[in-house]
Amino acid sequence: NAGVMQNPRHLVRRRGQEARLRCSPMKGHSHVYWYRQLPEEGLKFMVYLQKENIIDESGMPKERFSAEFPKEGPSILRIQQVVRGDSAAYFCASSPAEDTQYFGPGTRLTVL
Amino acid sequence: AQKITQTQPGMFVQEKEAVTLDCTYDTSDQSYGLFWYKQPSSGEMIFLIYQGSYDEQNATEGRYSLNFQKARKSANLVISASQLGDSAMYFCAMREGPSGSRLTFGEGTQLTVNP
Numbered sequence: 693n694a695g696v697m698q699n700p701r702h703l704v705r706r707r708g709q710e711a712r713l714r715c716s717p718m719k720g721h722s723h724v725y726w727y728r729q730l731p732e733e734g735l736k737f738m739v740y741l742q743k744e745n746i747i748d749e750s751g752m753p754k755e756r757f758s759a760e761f762p763k764e765g766p767s768i769l770r771i772q773q774v775v776r777g778d779s780a781a782y783f784c785a786s787s788p789a790e791d792t793q794y795f796g797p798g799t800r801l802t803v804l
Numbered sequence: 805a806q807k808i809t810q811t812q813p814g815m816f817v818q819e820k821e822a823v824t825l826d827c828t829y830d831t832s833d834q835s836y837g838l839f840w841y842k843q844p845s846s847g848e849m850i851f852l853i854y855q856g857s858y859d860e861q862n863a864t865e866g867r868y869s870l871n872f873q874k875a876r877k878s879a880n881l882v883i884s885a886s887q888l889g890d891s892a893m894y895f896c897a898m899r900e901g902p903s904g905s906r907l908t909f910g911e912g913t914q915l916t917v918n919p
Contacts, residue, residue, distance in 0.1 A: 725905070734808075734895055734909035735849070748905055783849060785907075792839070793907060795849035 694719065696786050696796035697766075704802045711771040711778070713799045717786030724767045725793055726759055729781040741767060774803045807831065808896055808910035815915050817886045824871070825881040825913045827896030833857075837899040838879040839907065840870065844892040852894075855879055886917045 697716040705711050717724050722742055727735040737751040741761035752759065756774075761767040771778055781800050785793035809828045817823040829838065840852040855863045855870045863870040871880040883890055893914050897907040 723905070725907075727907075727909075734911045735897075735907070737906040737908070740905045751906070781847065785849075792851060792854055794851055795841070797848045800847070 696721075696784055696794055698782075698784050698796035698799050700799060701797060702800045702802070704804060705774050706804050707775060708773050711774050711801055713769040713771075713782050713784075713801070715767040715769070715784030715786075715796060717767070717784075718794055721786035721788050721794075723787045723789065724761050725785040725787075726767075726769050727783045727785065729783060729798075731780070735783060738769070771801075774801075776803050779803045807908045808898055810896055810910035810913050812913045813911075815913055817883075817915065817917055819888060819917055819919050820885055822882060822884045823886055823915065825883070825894050825896075825915065827879045827881065827910060829877050829879060829896075829898050831877075831898065831900050833900045838870070838872070839897040839899070840868070840879075840881045841895045841897060842890075842892045843895060843912070849895075853881070883915075888917050888919060891915060891917045 699714050724741045726738040729735045739752050739759045740748040744763050756772045758770045779802050781798045783795050783798045785795045787793045807830050811826055836857045838855045842850045842852055853863050853865045853868045853870050855872045862872050867884045869882045893912045895912045896910045899907050
């Protein structure tokens, strides 16, 4: 049973570009969560999604950030017009219900 | 106010000894869950152990055990017989409410196991 998959593992963008981070949950998991980890800090919750629905986006910045989990395909975290402060590790987690969350390897975003 | 507090930024332990990593939490919910995750230098987050607020027994998973003291709101991780591969950052996290979803993480403890 493959774990949570995230790609790319590393992403470099220049200021003003768009970043798209993808997450494929574990097989049988219908709940997806995105977290952000700034350097030397713990993880901070961003958004919780189920298929085609955003359940809780209270941790998402109000502008430039969006997330989706379509009926088919991976969940996408999209950051428009990236700024240097967006540089961080972005982790996706999945669970079969509101249960233990299993994390992917993360995407390290660097904004130049 | 911090919901999850890990007071030890760094800890050192000799190989084969036991070590306790501290975690205190703050919640007014009766139903909640407590988790520990390990983050090695490679960066991934590895689930270690879970304790539910209504669980009467302390959780154990191999060399990991959770010392759950509900009245003191503490959920310390105990690693027995430390190995060099245990060197990593350890995060305590809490999920609040019977149908809560988000995890709230502490700032982490960097554990170094010395040979």
